[in-house]
Amino acid sequence: MLPFFADLVGRTDEARREFETHPVVLDAVANGMSIERYRKLLLELYHVVWHFNPVCAAAASRMPDTHRDVRYFLYEHMHEESGHEVWVMNDLEAVGVSVAATRAHAASPDTLALNGYNYWSADRRHPCSVLGMLYTLEVLASVYGGTFAAAIRESLMLDGERGISFIGSHATMDAEHMVTLREVLNTITDDAARDAVTEATLLNFHHITRIFGAV
Amino acid sequence: MNSDSMARLAALMTRPYKYLRLEWNAELSALRVRTFVKPIQCYSLAGLTEMQRVLDDIAATPGLVRHLVLTSDVTGVFNFGGDLSLFVLLIRARDIESLRMYGRRCVDLVWWLENASSRGVHTTVLVQGDTLGGGLESVMPFHKVIFERSAQAGFPEVLFNLFPGMGAWNFVIRKSGFSVANEMILSGRLYTADQLFRRQLVDVVVEDGEGEAAIDAVIQSVNPRLRGTLAALEGRRMASPITYETLMTIVDKWTETALELTDRDLRLMERLARAQVRKAGGASDGAVAELKRIELDTAWGEERTGITEWAAL
Numbered sequence: 001m002l003p004f005f006a007d008l009v010g011r012t013d014e015a016r017r018e019f020e021t022h023p024v025v026l027d028a029v030a031n032g033m034s035i036e037r038y039r040k041l042l043l044e045l046y047h048v049v050w051h052f053n054p055v056c057a058a059a060a061s062r063m064p065d066t067h068r069d070v071r072y073f074l075y076e077h078m079h080e081e082s083g084h085e086v087w088v089m090n091d092l093e094a095v096g097v098s099v100a101a102t103r104a105h106a107a108s109p110d111t112l113a114l115n116g117y118n119y120w121s122a123d124r125r126h127p128c129s130v131l132g133m134l135y136t137l138e139v140l141a142s143v144y145g146g147t148f149a150a151a152i153r154e155s156l157m158l159d160g161e162r163g164i165s166f167i168g169s170h171a172t173m174d175a176e177h178m179v180t181l182r183e184v185l186n187t188i189t190d191d192a193a194r195d196a197v198t199e200a201t202l203l204n205f206h207h208i209t210r211i212f213g214a215v
Numbered sequence: 216m217n218s219d220s221m222a223r224l225a226a227l228m229t230r231p232y233k234y235l236r237l238e239w240n241a242e243l244s245a246l247r248v249r250t251f252v253k254p255i256q257c258y259s260l261a262g263l264t265e266m267q268r269v270l271d272d273i274a275a276t277p278g279l280v281r282h283l284v285l286t287s288d289v290t291g292v293f294n295f296g297g298d299l300s301l302f303v304l305l306i307r308a309r310d311i312e313s314l315r316m317y318g319r320r321c322v323d324l325v326w327w328l329e330n331a332s333s334r335g336v337h338t339t340v341l342v343q344g345d346t347l348g349g350g351l352e353s354v355m356p357f358h359k360v361i362f363e364r365s366a367q368a369g370f371p372e373v374l375f376n377l378f379p380g381m382g383a384w385n386f387v388i389r390k391s392g393f394s395v396a397n398e399m400i401l402s403g404r405l406y407t408a409d410q411l412f413r414r415q416l417v418d419v420v421v422e423d424g425e426g427e428a429a430i431d432a433v434i435q436s437v438n439p440r441l442r443g444t445l446a447a448l449e450g451r452r453m454a455s456p457i458t459y460e461t462l463m464t465i466v467d468k469w470t471e472t473a474l475e476l477t478d479r480d481l482r483l484m485e486r487l488a489r490a491q492v493r494k495a496g497g498a499s500d501g502a503v504a505e506l507k508r509i510e511l512d513t514a515w516g517e518e519r520t521g522i523t524e525w526a527a528l
Contacts, residue, residue, distance in 0.1 A: 002316075003312050003313075005310055005313065006310060006312045006313040006316060009260075009301075009304070009305070009310070009313050010260055010313075013259065016300075016304075017253070017259060017261070021253050021254040026254060139304055142304065142307045143304045146485055147485050147486075178304075178307045178308040178309075179307075179309045181308070182308045182309065182310055
């Protein structure tokens with residue numbers, strides 16, 4: 001049997017490339033973004049990051065003992081990701097959005113759909129689906145984060161990591177996370193969990209592509 | 216053509232391809248495959264799967280297809296080779312199984328082409344734009360390789376500490392000898408169509424816009440003596456054999472080497488991937504322009520300061 005990580009890469013490859021295909025993503029990775037659009041994107045990302053740990057917690061609390069490795073992985077991951085919404089707020093401040101404005105921002109329908117799906121799937125579909133959310137976010141960070149951060153820095157003439165600390169640092173950090181995530185995914189052998197992770201990956205790529213497309 | 220062959224041809228032509236367009240010339244039994252992989256014209260997993268499906272369909276009905284022609288429908292690009300963003304993903308995840316699977320699927324594709332004459336199929340490829348790394352490797356096993364004059368090609372992998380592992384050594388050595396293979400693979404340089412013709416890797420160079428006529432000319436000249444030509448090409452394979460085992464051993468070495476790439480190597484790979492995306496987004500420059508910049512950076516940097524941009528990455 002193919003290790004699940006390899007299977008997941010293949011089953012969701014087109015969704016990953018659909019993300020790459022989107023004209024906004026193509027343009028952003030190649031040429032960066034205007035400051036207005038970058039602000040809009042970070043504001044949406046703030047809501048994704050803010051709900052990341054609660055989704056993980058919801059999944060961990062429902063995880064059956066048969067997947068205890070996944071539950072322990074989520075504990076550690078939540079610990080590492082704790083407080084990262086502050087990085088997004090700092091980046092937003094660096095590009096002219098106050099903390100109060102960030103907290104008051106209403107998420108777009110696409111972001112609500114993304115977060116809503118992730119809560120629902122952890123609750124009602126299968127708790128392992130949370131790994132689809134993690135896989136998607138870590139692919140985005142480790143594969144596209146570096147080039148996107150560089151393009152944003154150039155186009156907005158930002159200084160060092162100022163304004164791109166969240167995206168830039170996750171590009172490096174998530175490379176290490178990818179190794180751990182692969183190991184955890186390869187512990188999953190039952191079809192129900194595998195299908196749930198695959199569905200969640202496809203849905204997360206779909207919604208994130210729409211979030212990028214709307215900024 | 217009997218009813219079974221008709222049904223198989225209909226199945227082949229009507230599959231829902233996303234990245235290929237197929238045309239059938241019944242008079243010549245010629246199948247034309249046009250590729251347009253989105254967003255980047257490269258060997259993505261889905262693109263490879265579709266291409267392999269076409270080749271499997273051809274193999275399932277011996278005698279149905281006598282001529283296979285491959286071209287690109289993407290202006291200015293024949294094929295950028297490997298899916299660089301997928302490589303970055305798999306290398307960062309330390310996923311040797313998936314990397315090996317990808318490499319082996321590429322080898323299966325070139326191995327099918329290598330065996331095309333034994334299946335009664337003559338193969339022709341027309342390159343009208345940039346073709347890099349795995350894109351150039353996929354061209355090498357074709358029986359007739361046509362380049363339009365503005366097309367450029369090369370094996371840039373060594374620039375990011377990798378090497379072309381899906382047949383480049385075997386096919387370049389067979390066609391042009393060790394010294395050309397060494398020069399091309401170890402330098403990472405880009406070559407014009409004329410330079411490749413002089414190195415005997417390209418059979419025909421035509422002016423831009425004359426590629427279609429060149430395909431017709433090749434098929435019209437081969438078709439009346441197809442059986443003899445294919446038998447001769449089989450003899451050529453026997454005289455200079457390439458084995459599946461050697462191809463697989465090399466691609467396994469490629470897999471191990473890819474896993475050893477450092478962050479600096481991956482950043483250079485990402486720089487090329489970003490240039491590919493720039494071209495896919497409609498810019499006039501792309502990976503080829505980026506490679507030229509890297510070559511210039513290297514030459515000027517080493518001469519003037521001893522520090523290259525590559526070293527600075």
